[in-house]
Amino acid sequence: MLNRYPLWKYVLLTVVFIVGLVYALPNLYGEDPAVQVTGVRGAAASEQTLDQIQSVLKQDNIPAKSVALEEGNILARFANTDVQLHAREALTKALGDKYVVALNLAPATPTWLKLLNAEPMKLGLDLRGGVHFLMEVDMDTALSKLQEQNIDGLRSDLREKNIPYTTINKAANYGLQIQFPNSADRDAAISYLSPRHRDLVISSSGDNVLRAVMTDERLREAREYAVQQNINILRNRVNQLGVAEPLVQRQGSDRIVVELPGIQDTARAKEILGATATLEFRLVNTSVDASAAANGRVPGDSDVKYTRDGQPVVLYKRVILTGDHITDSTSSMDEYNQPQVNISLDSTGGNIMSNFTKDHIGQPMATLFVEYKDSGKKDAKGHAILEKQEQVINVANIQSRLGNSFRITGISNPNEARQLSLLLRAGALIAPIQIVEERTIGPTMGQQNITQGLEACLWGLLASILFMVVFYKKFGLIATSALLANLVLIVGIMSLIPGATLTMPGIAGIVLTLAVAVDANVLINERIKEELRNGRSVQQAIHEGYKGAFSSIVDANVTTLIKVIILYAVGTGSIKGFAITTAIGIGTSMFTAILGTRAIVNLVYGGKRISKLSI
Template sequence: MLNRYPLWKYIMLVLALVVGLLYALPNIYGEDPAVQITGARGGGASESTLVQIRNVLEQQHIASKSIALENGAIMARFASSDVQLRAREALMTALGDNYVVALNLAPATPAWLAMLGAAPMKLGLDLRGGVHFLMEVDMDTALNKLQEQTMDTLRGDLRDKGIPYATVRKIENYGSEIRFRDAETRDQAISWLTPRHRDLVINSQGDNALRATLADERLRQARKYSVQQNITILRNRVNQLGVAEPLVQRQGADRIVVELPGIQDTARAKEILGATATLELRLVNSAVDQTAAANGRVPGDSEVKATRDGQPVVLYKRVILTGDHITDSTSSADEYNRPQVNISLDGTGGTTMSNFTKDNIGKLMATLFVEYKDSGKKDANGRSILVKQEEVINVATIQSRLGNSFRITGINNPNEARQLSLLLRAGALIAPIQIVEESTIGPTLGLQNITQGLEACLWGLVASILFMVVWYRKFGLIATMALIVNLVLIIGIMSLLPGATLTMPGIAGIVLTLAVAVDANVLINERIKEELRNGRTVQQAIHEGYRGAFSSIVDANVATLITAIILYAVGTGSIKGFAITTAIGVATSMFTAIIGTRAIVNLLYGGKRIDKLSI
């Protein structure tokens, strides 16, 4: 029989509508202004901190909606931004430097919806407010590190071949100069080194020296790798902050843009993102006299570093292992209840550590903590000058062969251990970065953008509804119902997808898909009217109208969908947001226009004797 749907199709439609409505609901509740409290230097908050915060707020007569401890952080929610700011000032005064007190926005989703996994849409920086950082990678430091590694490799190659050399020193353009006792030895070194270092340009220099400089392609690759690796590490660190849908991407040759929606206070973000802590494991040169070490008299392959107490330690320049090979790190207490950091290495790091410790049992190995900090001074361009700080935090005897995991002791306090483990777990920056630009977008501006975007959607919807109802009457009302369901499904799917973020261009994509949905209904209704003019019965006209319009709707929507996929593949940032909402909207509009409206029409007219349609 024409225009009849089986029961399962109606059940499917009802389920789709219920699920879409359920996951769209959290967007009605919005977000609460909140204050987030975490321990300084990576430490966590505790139940005693929770009690202290409650007491402070009660004493200051500041009412809170809720205060909860989750994953080592305390989130206090408030009714308005004014109360939120008052609470932050009171808590900062009471808690002092031991805690980081930051403004935040917390979803106000009811518990019963949260239990079902329902959450509001992730909003971009332009809608939610947050912080924007423009960071610059210190390429000079990255290339200096590469230069030192190259010099160390050249020394090792010459020792392996038994070619004696006098000195190895740095020269301009990140090159190295090696001096020999005579030209014959120099020529022998060039013949040995050239085929083994295709990324170096090795030439003779003067009477008895060679000059080794990095090839242009190698320098380009090193610069590109430094930026890409830092981007990956910054993304890991942003995940440690718990920010939903952050943006971390390259800008230009050596700059990185980081946008953190929902973060209103930059203190905690800067603390984690700007930190450049890493570890270097080196062998201790025990042959050097302490007095000579104190006076700086050490062999060319060694250098003097200091412990926290200022005691000199002579370390070989060769780095056994760096933080690049660390896959996981946690903080805990050792058997004497002293803080320690437990390190896990990747396969390459584990193999390197195993091979080295196997051949050096009984020798001393030091853990060097390296960090770049702001000196408080500016260069000629107004940028902060970073100072490299190095400290030997641990010297231990290699007692047995080590593998993929080991521990570091000698750390001052548990907070420092937690902070170090967090930074190492998130990754060690290849080169220091400095923040050259930062801005905070307040939630007020974000709210204004949302209001304007919703008004655009509303007026677009109203105009479409008026047109459909005036022109197509009852079928126009059916199309209107499909439009509203389409909007609910878009919001529900956007809320459900973990990788979807709504931005201002995304709202434009929603408005566009509403127009596409109207277009599909126009095609169907005009086709039905054409069939009626051709003398078809009502039931035949409805059937042929939907069947005839189907191919045109699919072709048009598939073309739009392909465009959206290409935009997502090649676009960045806001372009991707537009592409995501457009693709979702195209899929839901096809569902509501072809299946949804047909179900309503079948319910109203299917299997009935109808002489005239209100269309």
């Protein structure tokens, strides 16, 4: 029989619509302005901290919608941004520097929807607000580190070959100069070193001096590696630290753009991005009294560093190994139920550690935690001056020869061990980064964009509905219901896809697909009217109208989909956002315009004797 659907098709359509509606619902509840309190360097907030926060808020008469301890973090929700900012100021003052107090936006999704894993769409920076950084890689530090490696490498080679030398000094353009006792030793060194170091131009200079400079190709590779590796490390870091939908991409030769939607606190964002955590392993100089060294009497080959308790430790300047060779790190508990970090090294690092420890069994070795942080000062160019902060976190005697794997103990709590292992696993930045531009896009700006986008959708819908109802009457109302269902399904699917982020261009894609959906219904309705004019019966006209329009609708949508795929493949950022919503909209519009409206038409007209259609 013409124009009749079996029951299973109606059930399928109903289930699809209900699922889409359920997963679209969280977007109606919006987000609460919130303040998130986390411990510095991974320290967990406790019930005691929760009580302190509630006491501070009560004392300052700051009303909170809720204050809860969630996975070691405390999240306080507020009615509006003014109260949120007031709470942040009060909590920052009360908690001091042991905690990071960050502004945030927390979804206000009801519990019953959370149980179904229904979450609102992830919004881009232009809609949700957040922070935007333009960061510059400190190439001077990166190349200086490479210069130090060259010095260590040449020094080791000369010692291995027993070629005597007097001094090794740094030279201009990240080169180095080696002074020899005589020209014969210098010439022997040039002959031996030149084939072993193809990336260095080694030549004689002056009396008994060898000069080595890096080739232009090596310098270019080093600069490229510093930027690309920093990008990879920043991506790993923001992903592992739980920042949703970050954008990290290169700009120019030595700059990186980082966008963190949802984070309104630049201090928190800087802590995430600027945490250049790495380790240095150094031998402890036991021949010097630590107290005397702290007062300034330090040998030229040593430095004084301090533990977290402020105790001085004298370390040799020579670094045995750095965090650059760490391939993996995990946190666990040792046999005494104390936190520890398990370190795995690459083959080069394992060889260095093995060769060093076999010659220094019984001597103490220190683990130095190194960070670069913003000092709050600016240089002549207006760039932030980074300050190197160091802390001895562990001193242990070398009991036996170490290899590719070993452990670090002496860490105060399990959360700090987890944070340290996370940062080491994400990688130490190859070179420090300086923030040359920062912008905070507040929730008000994001809300304004959302309001404008919703208004655009609303006016587009109203115009389409008015057109369809005026021209196609009851069939226009059916097409209108399909439009609304189409919008619900787009929002539901966007909320379900983990990597999908809605931006302003994405909203433009939604408006465009709604127009495409109307176009499909126009084709169907016009084809039905044409069949009626040709003398077909009502049931035949409906059947032939949908059948005849199907190929045209598919062709139009497939060609649009091809363009969208190309846009996604070659585009970046907002272009991809537009492509994603448009592609989803094409699929849902075909589903609702063909199957959805046909189901309603069959339900209303199918199997009935109809002499006239309201079209």
